[in-house]
Amino acid sequence: MKQERDQAQLIEMFRLMALARALDERMWQLNRQGKAPFVISCQGHEAAQVGAAMALRPKQDWIVPYYRDLAMMLAIGVTPREVMLGLLAKADDPSSGGRQMPAHYSHRALNIVSHSSPTGTQVPHAVGIALAAQMRGDDVVTWTSFGEGTSSQGDVHEAMNLAGVMKLPVIFFCENNGYAISVPQRKQMGVENVSDRAQGYGFPGVTVDGTNVLEVYEAMTAAVDRARQGHGPTLIEAKCVRLTAHSSDDNDRTYRSADDLKAMKTRDPVHSYEAYLRSEEILDDAKIAGIRDEIKAQVNDATTFAEKAPLPDPLTVSRYVYAE
Amino acid sequence: MAELNLLEAINRALDESMAADDRVFIIGEDVGQRGGVFRVTDGLHAKYGEKRVIDAPLAESIIIGSSIGAAMYGMRPVAEIQFADFIFPAFNQIISEAARMRYRSNNAWEVPMVIRTPYGGGIHGALYHSQSIEAFFTHIPGLKVVAPSTPYDAKALLLASIADPDPVLFLEHKKCYRLIKGFVPDEPYTVPIGVADVARTGSDVSVITYGLMRHYAVEAAEMLAKEDISVEVIDLRTLRPLDRETVLASVKKTNKVLVLYEDNLFGGYGAEVAAIIAQDAFEYLDGPVQRLAGLDIPAMPYSAPLENEFLPTPEKIADTLRDLVQY
Numbered sequence: 001m002k003q004e005r006d007q008a009q010l011i012e013m014f015r016l017m018a019l020a021r022a023l024d025e026r027m028w029q030l031n032r033q034g035k036a037p038f039v040i041s042c043q044g045h046e047a048a049q050v051g052a053a054m055a056l057r058p059k060q061d062w063i064v065p066y067y068r069d070l071a072m073m074l075a076i077g078v079t080p081r082e083v084m085l086g087l088l089a090k091a092d093d094p095s096s097g098g099r100q101m102p103a104h105y106s107h108r109a110l111n112i113v114s115h116s117s118p119t120g121t122q123v124p125h126a127v128g129i130a131l132a133a134q135m136r137g138d139d140v141v142t143w144t145s146f147g148e149g150t151s152s153q154g155d156v157h158e159a160m161n162l163a164g165v166m167k168l169p170v171i172f173f174c175e176n177n178g179y180a181i182s183v184p185q186r187k188q189m190g191v192e193n194v195s196d197r198a199q200g201y202g203f204p205g206v207t208v209d210g211t212n213v214l215e216v217y218e219a220m221t222a223a224v225d226r227a228r229q230g231h232g233p234t235l236i237e238a239k240c241v242r243l244t245a246h247s248s249d250d251n252d253r254t255y256r257s258a259d260d261l262k263a264m265k266t267r268d269p270v271h272s273y274e275a276y277l278r279s280e281e282i283l284d285d286a287k288i289a290g291i292r293d294e295i296k297a298q299v300n301d302a303t304t305f306a307e308k309a310p311l312p313d314p315l316t317v318s319r320y321v322y323a324e
Numbered sequence: 325m326a327e328l329n330l331l332e333a334i335n336r337a338l339d340e341s342m343a344a345d346d347r348v349f350i351i352g353e354d355v356g357q358r359g360g361v362f363r364v365t366d367g368l369h370a371k372y373g374e375k376r377v378i379d380a381p382l383a384e385s386i387i388i389g390s391s392i393g394a395a396m397y398g399m400r401p402v403a404e405i406q407f408a409d410f411i412f413p414a415f416n417q418i419i420s421e422a423a424r425m426r427y428r429s430n431n432a433w434e435v436p437m438v439i440r441t442p443y444g445g446g447i448h449g450a451l452y453h454s455q456s457i458e459a460f461f462t463h464i465p466g467l468k469v470v471a472p473s474t475p476y477d478a479k480a481l482l483l484a485s486i487a488d489p490d491p492v493l494f495l496e497h498k499k500c501y502r503l504i505k506g507f508v509p510d511e512p513y514t515v516p517i518g519v520a521d522v523a524r525t526g527s528d529v530s531v532i533t534y535g536l537m538r539h540y541a542v543e544a545a546e547m548l549a550k551e552d553i554s555v556e557v558i559d560l561r562t563l564r565p566l567d568r569e570t571v572l573a574s575v576k577k578t579n580k581v582l583v584l585y586e587d588n589l590f591g592g593y594g595a596e597v598a599a600i601i602a603q604d605a606f607e608y609l610d611g612p613v614q615r616l617a618g619l620d621i622p623a624m625p626y627s628a629p630l631e632n633e634f635l636p637t638p639e640k641i642a643d644t645l646r647d648l649v650q651y
Contacts, residue, residue, distance in 0.1 A: 062397075097430030106429050113396060114429040116420050124386050124417065128393020128401075135349065135375055135399070154413075158386035165381060320431040321465045323489040 007282055013054060013213050014277055015291055017046040020071035021270050022295045023080055026303060027087055027102075031248045035307070036087050040103045041244040042070035044211070045175050047269035048238035049145075050075050051216025052173055055224045056143055062111040062133070064126035064144035066119070067103040068175060072145070077110050080298050084306030091312040098312045120146060120153030123172070127159045130170035130233075141227045145173040148237075149180020151194045160235070164201035167232035171223045174235065175210060177242035182255040198235040210238025211269040241267045328508045331501040333475035334364050334440070336508070337482035338402065342372050345400060348486060351378040351387055352404030352440075361406055362442060362501055388414040388439065392422050392491075395437040400486055408443035408495065409452045409623075415460070422491040423466035438485045442498035443471075444536055444586055446635055449498070450626035456535075456587035456618070461493050462564045462596070468517055469563040471495040473538040475506040477561055480515035488517060495563075497535040504539060520567035522574070526556035528649055530574040531641070532597055533584040534560040541584055543638035544645060553649050563593055571597065572605050579610040580648050584636060589617035611651035616644045 024043050030036040042049065045068050053075030056063070063076055073083065082094050086105070089098035095106040095114065106114035113129070115122040126144030133140035150156060151174055163170050174194045178185050191197070198205025204226075208219045216238055223234035241264045245252040252261070277283040283291075328336065341348045350365055356379035359366030369377040380387045384405055391401035405411045411418070418439065425435045445454030462469045470485055470492055472478040478496070485492035523538055524545050531541040538559040545555035558574050560567065575581045581601055583594040598613045616636050618624070624634045 064393075093430075094432070096428055099430055100428050104428075106432060108429070108432040113393075114425060114433050116424065116428065118416060118420050121389070121416060121421050124389020125393035125396065125421070127386065128390030128395075129397045130393075131390055132394040132397035132399045135394075136397075155385050155389060155417075158381070158383040159389065161381055161383065162386045162390060320426050322426070322468075323434065324431075 009054065010277065010282055013050050014273055014283065015295070016050045016053075016071060016075045017213065017270050017273060018291060019080070019295050019298065020046045020049070020074055022299050023074070023083060023302070024070055026299050028244075028248070030087065030303070036102065038101050039087070039248040040067050040246070042068045044177060044241040044243035044264070044269065046071040047213035047273060048175050048210035048216050048240050051213040052143065052220045052238075054217050055220035056141065059110055061140055062113065062126070062129050062142040064113045064115065064122045064129065064142060065105055066115060066122060066145050066147065066150070068147070069105060069145055070103065073105050073107070073112065076112060078105065078107055078112070080302035081305045082107070084302040085309055088306045088309070089311070090306055090309040092309055119150040120155040122146070123156050123159040126170050127163045127168060130163065130168035131166060134166070134168055139228065140169065141224050142170045143173060144170065145175055147180060148174055148176035148178070148185055148194050149183065149188055151197070152188055160197070160201045160233070163233040164203050167230070169227035169230070170233045171220070171227060172233060172235040174237040175240050176237050177240040179242055179246070179256075181246040181250060182252070193237055195235050195237040203233045203235065205235040205237065207237045207239065210240035211267050211272060213269065213273055243268065325507050325509055327505055328475045329502050329505045330475050330478050330496065331362060331364055333479040333508050334482055334496060335366060335368075337479045338365060338368060339371070341483055341486045342368065342376065347398065348400040348402060349376040349378065349394075350402050350404065351380050351391060353380055353382055353387070353406045355379060355404050360404065362498065364440070364496070365404070384410055384414040385417050388417040388422065391437045392417060392425070392435050395435045396425070396433055400436055402438045402440060402486060405439060405441040407453050408441040408457045409455045411441055411457060418461065418467065418491070418493070419464055423464045426490065427466055434489050435491045436489045438482070438492045438494050440482075440494045440496060442496045442501070444497040444499060445624040445631065446499040446536065448626060448628070448631065449624070451623035454624035456585070458495060458563055459587055459591060459593045462593050466490070467564065468492045469495065470517060470561070471497070471534045471563055472561055473497065473500060473535050473559055474504060475508050477515050477521065479508050480513055481517065481561065484515065484517050492517070495535070499536050500539070515561070518562045518565040518567055520570040521559045521561055522570070523557040523559040524555065526554040527578060528554045529580040529582065529645055530556045530558060530578045531582045531584050531645070532558045532560065532571055532574070532594070534563060535586060537584045537586055537636060540636065540638045540641055544641035547638065547642045548645060553645065555645060566597070566600070568600060568604070571601065575601050575605045576608045579608055580651070581609070582614045582616060582641075582644060582648060584615075584641060585617045586635065587618055588620050589615060590620050592617050611648055614644060614648050616641060
């Protein structure tokens with residue numbers, strides 16, 4: 001029975017990763033068709049995000065994400081339709097009603113907190129949420145994510161320091177894809193692993209292969225247990241790959257060689273997990289085709305739905321500056 | 325009814341709000357055992373414990389940033405920035421985050437928090453313990469900025485700020501802390517955010533001001549009364565939202581106006597007030613919209629003669645008003 005449940009979970013992880021990839025690819029198509037002014041991608045981060053999400057309790061735990069977290073959003077419960085409403089800046093976009101750029105995810109009902117574009121500003125919020133949960137005695141873990149470039153920000157340091165002092169139930173999740181737009185990690189920090197810094201804050205830091213969903217899940221489960229038991233924060237660094245340019249406005253061929261890009265594709269987390277599930281005989285051609293057909297239908301539905309959805313009324317531009 | 329100074333009135337508001345609502349907590353530098361460097365939070369650590377009166381690490385951005393998170397979770401944080409001069413490491417959190425959360429989430433999220441901070445000079449605080457910071461923050465939609473000058477107003481406006489669903493920057497003039505005393509009712513009373521006070525009625529000229537300058541303006545008005553010049557003093561109390569009606573009604577009555585503030589003149593908060601008067605009361609004016617403010621130097625220097633030279637004083641205010649009445 002346990003094995004069956006585990007198998008279902010393993011397949012669900014694959015479905016989420018493949019859905020995130022398909023949705024992400026569709027976003028780029030819409031961008032190239034001139035329908036979506038801006039896309040920022042999660043491609044290469046799917047395993048890290050889905051592995052992390054599976055260790056959390058949606059609607060109970062709090063999610064303070066950053067702009068690459070499409071797969072995390074889907075895993076917590078944001079629907080493809082909602083994602084597409086955001087991409088096309090439609091009135092019913094749950095993140096912001098079309099006010100923010102796409103991928104600035106927020107979903108109140110799912111405890112997914114709105115974030116801005118200046119990087120790292122969300123990390124102190126996660127610490128404050130964890131502080132509030134601790135004060136109230138609530139069984140809540142707060143998860144926050146950021147790239148390795150953002151780990152240079154002072155806000156990240158200040159947040160980790162306070163979390164360490166107060167032993168807060170928060171997980172700092174660094175999705176390290178090696179590049180901050182164009183700047184490689186070796187120019188960003190003097191250490192090999194972002195997780196090394198955790199020691200300086202008095203809590204554990206671990207580095208995992210962010211392209212291996214099961215490895216991430218395992219590390220996250222340990223961190224979540226630690227937080228729930230009142231032992232405080234964990235810093236998890238998931239080494240990912242960035243399979244696209246930084247965004248639709250970037251051209252990574254100006255700073256990454258063709259060989260580098262080719263090498264990176266060999267670490268594609270969706271492909272490697274599919275291969276693993278085949279080798280374990282959990283999935284076969286027929287099952288995979290079934291999942292992919294279902295995903296394609298979902299992505300098509302989400303696209304059509306969002307394209308037909310109304311844009312925001314310009315007369316609403318001055319609303320919600322203050323409480324009404 | 326008790327006679328309190330400004331600092332004691334603020335302490336009383338904090339105590340009452342914490343007693344009434346267990347979501348209210350205090351976070352800041354030295355606010356706990358020490359009760360704050362000015363002693364504004366004196367006694368609260370002993371009464372409510374270290375979980376609700378939190379001595380934060382020495383890092384302003386996380387004081388504000390964590391308060392934002394806690395507010396979104398449903399708490400009512402009251403963050404203290406030890407001196408307004410130290411608020412700039414948290415500028416991004418206030419401007420990009422707290423002030424924009426409601427708008428950018430299309431009303432899904434809100435940040436009901438208060439940032440208390442002592443500002444202003446005249447206490448030999450030099451460049452980094454004397455600044456007026458209001459112009460940076462009144463520029464920002466989404467933020468409310470409150471600057472009471474009397475114990476009566478301070479207590480009620482702090483309670484109103486803590487109850488407010490939006491982020492409020494609560495400016496406490498540090499020279500007023502112990503200098504300004506007044507009667508504060510024991511029973512509940514309210515002063516709404518966004519309503520100015522006619523601190524003194526007059527008919528010849530209006531002074532629009534706030535903070536320590538309200539008291540200096542009243543002093544100047546008393547001097548000029550002996551010369552048969554009748555000065556009306558408007559204490560704005562809230563800088564954003566601005567009570568335009570009270571300001572414009574006063575100017576339309578007296579037909580002459582001085583906008584008085586302690587911050588540097590250029591681009592200061594009073595510039596906006598002056599622009600509104602020039603635009604909306606132009607036909608009532610019998611003289612130029614006059615401004616008197618701090619000097620356009622980087623900040624208030626330490627040595628007494630230099631500090632005095634920087635600040636508008638009752639004498640300088642009276643001189644300016646005499647000239648304006650003559651115009």
